Amino acid sequence: SVSAIEPRLHAIFTDIEMVERIIDRLHLDDAA
Numbered sequence: 001s002v003s004a005i006e007p008r009l010h011a012i013f014t015d016i017e018m019v020e021r022i023i024d025r026l027h028l029d030d031a032a
Helices: 002-031
Strands: none
Touching: none
């Protein structure tokens, strides 16, 4: 059922957002 998958998708997307923020910080550190 889709309802069982949704929480996992939300968790995956939040993980992706966190990784993107970390990558952005790494890029800022490289530019500094």
